[in-house]
Amino acid sequence: MNREKLIDVALKHYSKYGYNGATMRKIADDVGIKPASIYFFYDNKEALFIAAFKKLLDNHLNMMKNTLDQHREKSIDQIFIALLRGIIKHHKEDMAATTAYISLVTAPIPEIKTYLQTHMNTFSEWLNSELSGLLTESFDDINKNDIHKIVQQFNIVGNGLFWGLNVYNDEVLEQQMTIAEHFIYTMINNITTK
Amino acid sequence: MNREKLIDVALKHYSKYGYNGATMRKIADDVGIKPASIYFFYDNKEALFIAAFKKLLDNHLNMMKNTLDQHREKSIDQIFIALLRGIIKHHKEDMAATTAYISLVTAPIPEIKTYLQTHMNTFSEWLNSELSGLLTESFDDINKNDIHKIVQQFNIVGNGLFWGLNVYNDEVLEQQMTIAEHFIYTMINNITTK
Amino acid sequence: MNREKLIDVALKHYSKYGYNGATMRKIADDVGIKPASIYFFYDNKEALFIAAFKKLLDNHLNMMKNTLDQHREKSIDQIFIALLRGIIKHHKEDMAATTAYISLVTAPIPEIKTYLQTHMNTFSEWLNSELSGLLTESFDDINKNDIHKIVQQFNIVGNGLFWGLNVYNDEVLEQQMTIAEHFIYTMINNITTK
Amino acid sequence: MNREKLIDVALKHYSKYGYNGATMRKIADDVGIKPASIYFFYDNKEALFIAAFKKLLDNHLNMMKNTLDQHREKSIDQIFIALLRGIIKHHKEDMAATTAYISLVTAPIPEIKTYLQTHMNTFSEWLNSELSGLLTESFDDINKNDIHKIVQQFNIVGNGLFWGLNVYNDEVLEQQMTIAEHFIYTMINNITTK
DNA sequence: GATGAATGAGCTTTCATTCAT
DNA sequence: TATGAATGAAAGCTCATTCAT
Numbered sequence: 001m002n003r004e005k006l007i008d009v010a011l012k013h014y015s016k017y018g019y020n021g022a023t024m025r026k027i028a029d030d031v032g033i034k035p036a037s038i039y040f041f042y043d044n045k046e047a048l049f050i051a052a053f054k055k056l057l058d059n060h061l062n063m064m065k066n067t068l069d070q071h072r073e074k075s076i077d078q079i080f081i082a083l084l085r086g087i088i089k090h091h092k093e094d095m096a097a098t099t100a101y102i103s104l105v106t107a108p109i110p111e112i113k114t115y116l117q118t119h120m121n122t123f124s125e126w127l128n129s130e131l132s133g134l135l136t137e138s139f140d141d142i143n144k145n146d147i148h149k150i151v152q153q154f155n156i157v158g159n160g161l162f163w164g165l166n167v168y169n170d171e172v173l174e175q176q177m178t179i180a181e182h183f184i185y186t187m188i189n190n191i192t193t194k
Numbered sequence: 195m196n197r198e199k200l201i202d203v204a205l206k207h208y209s210k211y212g213y214n215g216a217t218m219r220k221i222a223d224d225v226g227i228k229p230a231s232i233y234f235f236y237d238n239k240e241a242l243f244i245a246a247f248k249k250l251l252d253n254h255l256n257m258m259k260n261t262l263d264q265h266r267e268k269s270i271d272q273i274f275i276a277l278l279r280g281i282i283k284h285h286k287e288d289m290a291a292t293t294a295y296i297s298l299v300t301a302p303i304p305e306i307k308t309y310l311q312t313h314m315n316t317f318s319e320w321l322n323s324e325l326s327g328l329l330t331e332s333f334d335d336i337n338k339n340d341i342h343k344i345v346q347q348f349n350i351v352g353n354g355l356f357w358g359l360n361v362y363n364d365e366v367l368e369q370q371m372t373i374a375e376h377f378i379y380t381m382i383n384n385i386t387t388k
Numbered sequence: 389m390n391r392e393k394l395i396d397v398a399l400k401h402y403s404k405y406g407y408n409g410a411t412m413r414k415i416a417d418d419v420g421i422k423p424a425s426i427y428f429f430y431d432n433k434e435a436l437f438i439a440a441f442k443k444l445l446d447n448h449l450n451m452m453k454n455t456l457d458q459h460r461e462k463s464i465d466q467i468f469i470a471l472l473r474g475i476i477k478h479h480k481e482d483m484a485a486t487t488a489y490i491s492l493v494t495a496p497i498p499e500i501k502t503y504l505q506t507h508m509n510t511f512s513e514w515l516n517s518e519l520s521g522l523l524t525e526s527f528d529d530i531n532k533n534d535i536h537k538i539v540q541q542f543n544i545v546g547n548g549l550f551w552g553l554n555v556y557n558d559e560v561l562e563q564q565m566t567i568a569e570h571f572i573y574t575m576i577n578n579i580t581t582k
Numbered sequence: 583m584n585r586e587k588l589i590d591v592a593l594k595h596y597s598k599y600g601y602n603g604a605t606m607r608k609i610a611d612d613v614g615i616k617p618a619s620i621y622f623f624y625d626n627k628e629a630l631f632i633a634a635f636k637k638l639l640d641n642h643l644n645m646m647k648n649t650l651d652q653h654r655e656k657s658i659d660q661i662f663i664a665l666l667r668g669i670i671k672h673h674k675e676d677m678a679a680t681t682a683y684i685s686l687v688t689a690p691i692p693e694i695k696t697y698l699q700t701h702m703n704t705f706s707e708w709l710n711s712e713l714s715g716l717l718t719e720s721f722d723d724i725n726k727n728d729i730h731k732i733v734q735q736f737n738i739v740g741n742g743l744f745w746g747l748n749v750y751n752d753e754v755l756e757q758q759m760t761i762a763e764h765f766i767y768t769m770i771n772n773i774t775t776k
Numbered sequence: 777g778a779t780g781a782a783t784g785a786g787c788t789t790t791c792a793t794t795c796a797t
Numbered sequence: 798t799a800t801g802a803a804t805g806a807a808a809g810c811t812c813a814t815t816c817a818t
Contacts, residue, residue: 002798017302020214024792036794037799045792099300105360106293108211120361152366152373159361160354166299167314167353172346179346196781218809228783230811235781239809390802405690408602412788422804424790429802433788487688493748494681496599508749540754540761547749548742554687555702555741560734567734584777606813618815619778627813782815790808797800 003041005031010052015100019049019108046109053104053112056097057119061126063090068130076138077188080131080154081181087158088177091165102166127151139191146191153187197235199225204246209293213243213302240303247298247306250291251313255320257284262324270332271382274325274348275375281352282371285359296360321345333385344381351377391429393419398440403487407437407496434497441492441500444485445507449514451478456518464526465576468519468542469569475546476565479553490554515539527579538575545571585623587613592634597682601631601690628691635686635694638679639701643708645672650712658720659770662713662736663763669740670759673747684748709733721773732769739765 009030013022024045028035042048067086071079091098104116131151135142157180164176203224207216218239222229236242261280265273285292298310325345329336351374358370397418401410412433416423430436455474459467479486492504519539523530545568552564591612595604606627610617624630649668653661673680686698713733717724739762746758 015300018212018214018297018300020212020791021302023790025790033798034800035792036801039793040798102296103212103300106209106212106297108215124362149373152370153377156354156358156370156374156377157350158354159357160350160352163353163357164350168318176346176350179343180350183347183350214808217807219807227781229809230784231782233810403688406600406602406685406688408600408787409690411786413786421802423788424805425803427789490684491600491688494597494600494685496603512750537761540758541765544742544746544758544762544765545738546742547745548738548740551741551745552738556706564734564738567731568738571735571738602812605811607811615777616779617813618780621814622777779816779818781817783812784814785812787811788809791804791806793805794803795800796802 002031002033006038006041006048007052007055010048011056011100012096014049014052014103015096015098018103022049046111049109050111050115053100053107053115056100056104057116059097060090060101061119061123064123064127076134077184079134080184080188083154084158084161084180084184085177088161088165088173091162098165124155127155135191142191150187150191154184157183196225196227196231200232200235200242201246201249204242205250205294206290208243208246209290209297212297216243240305243303244305244309247294247301247309250294250298251310253291254284254295255313255317258317258321270328271378273328274378274382277348278352278355278374278378279371282355282359282367285356292359318349321349329385336385340385344385347381348378390419390421390425394426394429394436395440395443398436399444399488400484402437402440403484403491406491410437434499437497438499438503441488441495441503444488444492445504447485448478448489449507449511452511452515464522465572467522468572468576471542472546472549472568472572473565476549476553476561479550486553515543523579530579534579538579541575542572584613584615588620588623588630589634589637592630593638593682594678596631596634596685597678597680600685604631628693631691632693632697635682635689635697638682638686639698641679642672642683643701643705646705646709658716659766661716662766662770665736666740666743666762666766667759670743670747670755673744680747706737709737717773724773728773732773735769736766 006027009027010022013027013030016022017026024035024038027048028038038048042051063086064083067083067090068079071082074082091101104112107113107116128151131154132147135147135150161173161176161180164173168176200221203221204216207221207224210216211220218229218232221242222232232242236245257280258277261277261284262273265276268276285295298306301307301310322345325348326341329341329344355367355370355374358367362370394415397415398410401415401418404410405414412423412426415436416426426436430439451474452471455471455478456467459470462470479489492500495501495504516539519542520535523535523538549561549564549568552561556564588609591609592604595609595612598604599608606617606620609630610620620630624633645668646665649665649672650661653664656664673683686694689695689698710733713736714729717729717732743755743758743762746755750758
């Protein structure tokens with residue numbers, strides 16, 4: 001279907017050329033239609049990209065939710081590690097989406113920035129509450145402060161791996177993933193043995 | 195001087211609007227000259243931006259070198275922490291440069307990508323060798339493998355803070371910085387007590 | 389139709405102002421459309437002019453072919469004279485095309501020069517073979533060498549009249565045409581009475 | 583000297599790129615000065631080119647005068663042939679000047695066109711009167727009408743060779759030159775044997 | 777004599793968008 | 798649904814020219 005295809009191609013071009021570099025003509029060419037035809041589906045360029053970014057962020061959120069659901073039955077450290085691996089795998093598999101995602105941070109459309117901000121908050125809150133829930137379930141006597149600290153640690157490591165994705169080659173990235181795993185083990189172990 | 199001013203304004207506009215969104219006219223307006231005058235200093239748009247990006251990356255490297263030099267006499271954990279704080283402070287103080295830096299990763303000019311790659315390698319190697327040197331000086335019996343591991347851990351945390359810079363508000367960021375400090379202490383402590 | 393009209397106007401402006409002096413804006417104005425619209429029909433300025441020059445040279449060739457066909461039944465000297473008169477008439481009637489044609493010799497676009505060279509060869513060969521055929525039909529015992537000589541003489545006179553077209557006024561030109569006629573008669577007579 | 587060098591380079595660029603294609607910058611580069619410096623020697627672009635064209639046309643006239651003077655003592659047919667050979671040699675030796683000369687016919691500056699017209703008349707009158715003088719000296723009883731006819735014939739052949747210069751290769755051109763010689767002989771012979 | 781710096785005007789071209797079909 | 802044709806606006810860039818030094 002064209003509506004969907006348009007969004008995918010728009011994202012691809014956005015990740016390659018930026019918002020102003022992604023032109024209606026090139027997108028239309030890539031989809032196999034004429035530029036004028038895009039306007040049947042979307043009112044204008046901005047509307048097309050807002051739809052595209054919405055999908056991008058929704059995908060990101062859904063991926064994390066799915067990853068979490070698939071590993072819910074595992075031990076807490078395995079879940080944390082699975083989430084980290086999920087982040088990396090998801091972004092590696094669709095680097096176009098990943099660079100698009102990064103570019104959003106510097107997007108020139110105000111509405112996009114607002115939308116991104118909202119998404120970030122939603123995502124943070126969701127992750128925070130999910131990880132908190134998991135930790136409470138696993139450790140009876142864990143206090144709120146420790147939970148908060150562990151979640152933040154997870155965020156730092158997750159973000160560190162994510163940015164590394166764009167900066168290092170596969171080999172270095174895998175080394176960092178291994179180190180991150182050890183880090184998770186130590187983190188969880190610290191709670192247990194307290 | 196106009197040559198220098200042009201570069202700064204170009205970076206500002208790049209960080210705000212991306213490469214294609216940063217127009218010669220707007221840059222010229224901002225500098226206070228006419229668009230045609232830019233071409234007296236730089237052959238074309240690409241040349242201007244390459245010069246700007248070069249300066250951006252050089253600044254980044256110099257900042258890290260200076261930060262390190264200023265804290266060289268301190269204990270190893272204090273140096274690591276100072277570097278992390280230096281990264282954050284430097285990027286916070288010039289967010290325009292920081293978003294420009296991030297955008298470089300998705301820059302549409304091939305020559306830029308190559309230049310960025312080279313810079314990244316230089317930077318990584320420099321950081322790696324400096325940190326390795328510091329660790330060897332501080333701990334007589336530390337082995338190569340452990341050094342490598344610690345450097346990578348530092349990279350993860352540094353990158354995590356860096357990306358957090360663009361995603362979280364000041365409060366959360368400060369929390370993460372505190373956590374990162376604890377992390378550094380633990381890391382160094384682990385070596386000492388081995 | 390605009391595609392055709394564009395070509396004609398482009399030629400007119402080329403003959404008046406040269407390649408760099410013929411601007412897309414002025415051509416568009418003359419056709420009655422906006423500059424941007426030209427790009428719907430032709431990829432760029434060069435493509436437009438190449439199309440225009442192609443038509444110019446094709447017209448020239450066709451005109452010569454038609455002139456010849458219209459006079460084929462006449463005596464050989466009358467045919468030769470008709471061709472000369474045809475050349476002059478055709479160029480006089482469309483001086484814009486004629487000056488455009490002359491300018492092609494000094495055109496700054498390499499592709500044009502190549503195309504012109506090819507056309508010139510095609511034209512020369514066609515004229516040579518046609519005139520040779522006519523001469524062989526008219527004179528049983530004429531030898532190859534003489535044919536070649538006569539064709540070359542015709543070329544000299546034709547070119548002489550053509551260049552005179554751009555240099556002399558109508559009166560002088562008509563005198564030269566009369567002289568050229570006498571020249572043709574003498575030339576043909578020489579064969580007959582050999 | 584720069585004034586002279588400027589003119590030569592200007593002509594070269596005019597012959598290559600046309601009036602609008604010959605830019606002050608490129609000319610300055612070629613001469614080895616800065617564009618602003620041209621304005622010390624010539625008020626503006628038009629003044630520079632008018633000076634250049636003036637020199638071009640003067641050279642042409644002088645060349646013809648010299649050629650004639652060098653061969654004045656020869657027989658009339660040899661003089662005519664020498665003039666034709668002189669035209670070809672002069673133009674072949676400086677094709678840049680030749681194409682510049684041709685381009686003048688289509689020059690976009692009105693003042694140039696007027697100047698060219700004047701030159702053409704001067705040149706025609708000079709050639710006419712010189713050739714008439716030579717013919718009168720050589721043939722006592724030649725009448726005015728015949729003189730006029732012969733001069734015009736010479737013009738046709740001269741112009742034919744000249745245009746051939748731009749259209750044919752060296753081999754064909756030499757063939758045409760030979761034919762032109764025969765033509766001159768016949769022409770002169772016709773008078774003698776009348 | 778020469779030029780560094782600057783600019784108004786204008787160039788070719790691209791862009792998002794429109795609208796009748 | 799889709800597009801051929803068109804366009805206003807603006808892009809990057811070049812040009813001839815000026816002028817203080």
